Structures are given as structure tokens and as C-alpha cells.
Amino acid sequence: MDPPLPNPGGAALERLTVGIVGCGAVGRAFALGLARRGARVRLWSRRSESVRGVLDAVGRCAPGRAAGVEFEEFGGLDAVLLCVHDDKVGELARRLAAHPRPPGVTWHTCGYFGIEILEPLRAVGGACGKLHPLLALPSESHLEDPLGGGVFCIGGDGEALALARRIVSAFEGRELLLKPGEASDRLYHAAAALLSGGFVALLDASVKALARSLDLEGEQAETLAQEALQSLLESTRANLRTSSRGKALTGPVARGAEAVVAGHLAALADVDPQAEELYRALGPIMSRLGRYA
Template identity: 30%
Template sequence: MPAGERVYTGLEILQQENFQHSEPLSLCRLRSRKAGSAMLPGMAQKPSIAIVGVGNLGTALAFALREAGYRIESVVARSRGNSLARARRLAKLTGARAVVGSDEVKAGILWLCVPDTEIARAAVSLADEFRGRGKIALHSSGAFGSEILEPLRRRGAAVASVHPLMTFVRGSRPSLAGVSFAIEGDPAAMRAARRIVRNLGGEPHAISRNQKTAYHAWGTFASPLLTALLATTEEVAALAGVSKKAARQRMLPILLQTIKNYGTFGAAAGFSGPIIRGDVETVRRHLKVLRAAPVPRQVYVALARAALEYLPAKNRKSLRSLLESAGG
């Protein structure tokens, strides 16, 4: 290593990409202690883990688990080609082996981080290579329960679903400290999952299988649909002559304060604007100008109705009548 060159950890690289808005450090500059082979504190006492899938979630979990003292035994690619190339890159950074689904998985814990539509197929393809009493198989789907891992259970593994209530996008690696993880499945797998989540700094919460779909809908409201709402606000900003880029920058202070108010005071005490004041005329004018943007207008009406249902407001009867006449 050239004199004076700094050795970056995976966490530092991802943090720079997240928060400094400068040109991201190349992953090739990461010198991971002889390709990540150095043992971190506590590794010898913790079970080894195989990560299946090298997307946003699998990559983030691999780094987080290693930093929490777990040994990443292997990174499993679903196929050869680009998937295997990504698996090799992640394996090099975490001191693991890169394997395809048909290869033997030697870890004590198998964690499937593939898309929901791929979980069942991955469980079948890995069942012959991951077997034996005392082994644990996990998946991170919010929508499916542990039953989707039945092929692995039949081979002797205890199974569970472990879903973090967090968003994972390319180029970002959020902290898992304080993140809620919904856990459901076999008792032995749930015990193992709780220990892992706590070691990651998260908060494990048991959930029943029949609650998973509602839980996933809740999470969809909390992040993906919230992002859809923000995209909708950019369309409304355009009516005011504000570009999408400028709108995003100028909205951040009010968005962050709104989230802070919600977290500190709750929804009712954190609510403000024309509806809580019962300002019928302002809402009428909003609906008129939004005729130029039909989809944002429908969203406005739907959210205004939700506000009248769940939040404090004056002149409810008049506002409801106005929204009904808007035909949203």
C-alpha cells in the first residue's frame, strides 16, 4: 500500500457516498484486511452466515453483519454472469466465498435476500446443499411468512422470516440502529434471529403469520408510497414554476420538520395547514388550480379525506361536501 494512503472500511465508503455528495470512492480502493479475512471481535463465538442475493438489502446486510462480528461464510449468486460477478465483489470485501446456488453452503445460517418472487425457487434450489439439524434459514420478505422456506425446513433447518422496516436503495446503506425487525417462524430460528437483530443494533418484534400482509402494506405506506407522494409534490411545484431539482432542495426543511414533529408530538399535534383551520376557501382554490394536474388533484382529495377522518379539523361538514363535489 502506498505510504500515507488510508485504508477504508466498507462502512466508511458507503457513508461517504450517502452523506458527502462528492464523487464516491471506488470500491477497488477498499483494502479489506487481506480481502476481509481478518477476524473481527466476537466472530469466533457467532455462527457463520451465508447471504443469498447481492442486491441492495443483501449487500447492506453483509456489511452490517460483518461489522457486528459475524463471519460471512459465503455470498450466493442465483446464477452466473453479472450476479456472480457482484457476488465475487461483495465476497472479496467481506472475506467470504462467492458461490452459485448449486454449490455447497457451509454456513450455519442461510439468509435469503432475493426478491419476493424468487424466494420459493431459491429455497428449492438450496435445499440439497443446506441441510442438517441445528441449521437456520431466514428470508427478509415483508409480505411472505416463513412457510415459503418449507423445502429447507424439510431438510432439517429451522426457518423464520426477518424483515427490517427500512428502505434500501442503490448507493445507500442506512444504519440499522433502532430499526424494527418483524420476526416470525420456528422457535429456534426466531431465537437466533432475535440475537442477530440485537447485535445489529435493531429491535426484534414478533409478528404472526396472518399479520404479514397488513404489516407489509404498513411498510409500503411508510416509505414507497411516501416517496410517490413526494414525486407528486414535484408535479405540483411545477405548476408554481419550480423545477423538480429545486423543489426537492426547497422542500427538505419542511419535510424534515414535519417528520420531527410527527416523531415528537404524534400525528394530531403535528398537523397544520388549511384543513385543521377549516379554511374551506383555500382548499377550494387548491382544487381549482389542481385541475391542471389531474393525478395530484386525486391525491390531494384522497389525503384531505384521510385528514378529515384521522386528524383534527374545523368545518368538517363543509370540507367533506367540497371534497365530494370535487369527485376525487
């Protein structure tokens, strides 16, 4: 057994050893969070440079707590996190299940899937679960604790669920427990993607529309437009913290100003038909919210 290590982030997970498969944005975030809270982290990725990058990041905030290993060394670990693309989860579950000593607990971090995709590990006696951070994690991030205080969708067999809850608690996070069945996992993930990805797409359309109205050209216009709209978003977020969604809604749809809305649609149609379609699609939802404010 490895000797005890200094614990810079608390002892909540001090006796835990977790293998992380995949060293992208999600794997990096979990490696940092687990190591800061005392866990030993073992890393593997098909890309060795990704492992080195995560090791460097962990070394800066929790020296000595992470190491790169071969995939075969995940056998017998307390737990393994599969932080990989959706289409790789099943393949890696089968590889772990074929190990002479499969890990005690295995989670995946894919929002779309339930735990059924880990069935090969359940068949050999492993506890399986889901541990998905409901956070936008960019590939380029300099945060030392990107998962701290976050929300996590969890689920799984008894031991896997209990250990996931322990990790969420150590992260000072909150848990979401879905209804059973694949439909719940897909609806959860659709809601997350609609807000996170849809928000960025909506911002892009809004920035381009505003930039066309400014007495500036090119990149300078878009930069100023984005800065201005981000200020607007901050005020909207502040409203949502203290009000219902309906009461936080402002603008012509909320006021029932039909002539103004028609003018918006005409202006957008002239410069960006896709933005006009977005406005039309969101209009009935905004109208409903305004009626029940």
C-alpha cells in the same frame, strides 16, 4: 474450521457463519452488518459481478470476513439468508432442501411472505424464519452499516427466531413480531410500501406542482422545489418526534379552511389531475386526524 479473524465491529456474532443468497441492496446490507459484527459471510448470486461488488464493500470495513462460494457450499452452514426477489424464494428453498446437508437455519427477507414459503426446508428438519429490515435500501448506497439501529420484522421456528433476535440485538435494532397468519404479513408489507413508496410518489407530485408555480424553468425549477419541500418535511418529522400524528398535522385541512382546500383542488386539477386525486384521497384522513388532535 477457519482460523479466528480480527473483529473490527465487535464480537457479538464471532462464531457465526451465514450464507447470503442474493447480492442486491438487501444482501449487501446484511453482508456488511454481519461481517462488521464478527460473523463470517458466504455469498452467492446468479450475477458474479454482484458478488464481487459486495466482497469489495465488505473488504473495506471488515477484511477477510466474506467469501464468494458456489450455491452447493451452503449446505451445513449455521444459517442462510435468502435476499432475493419474492418470486425466487420458493425455488431457492427447494434447492436448499434438496442438499444432502441443508443449513440449520434459513430465513427469507421478503416482507410480503410468512415462513410458509420455506416449508420444503421445514420438511427436512430445518428451522425457518423471516428477517425483514423495515428500511428503505437503495441499490446505490455507500453506507458501511445500513442496518445498524434499524427495525426488523422477525418470525419463525424456535431456533430461527432465537438466532434472528440475536442478530437484531447485535445490530442494536428493534424487532417487530407479527400475529400468526399470511394476512398479517401482507398487511405489514402493505403498510411499509404505502409509506415508503407512497411517500416518494407524493413527493414527486408535490415537487411537480410547486415547480410549476416558480419563476424558473425545467430541471432548475424541480431542483429548487424539491429542496424547499425537503426542508418542509424535516420540520414535519421534527413535529412527529414530539407530538401525536394529529397534533403534528398542519395546514388548511387541520384548520377546517374549506375554501382554501377547494382552491387547492381547483389549482391541482388544472395542472395535474392525479395530484388532485391524491389530495382528495388523503383529505378525509387529514380531516379525521385534525378532529382528534
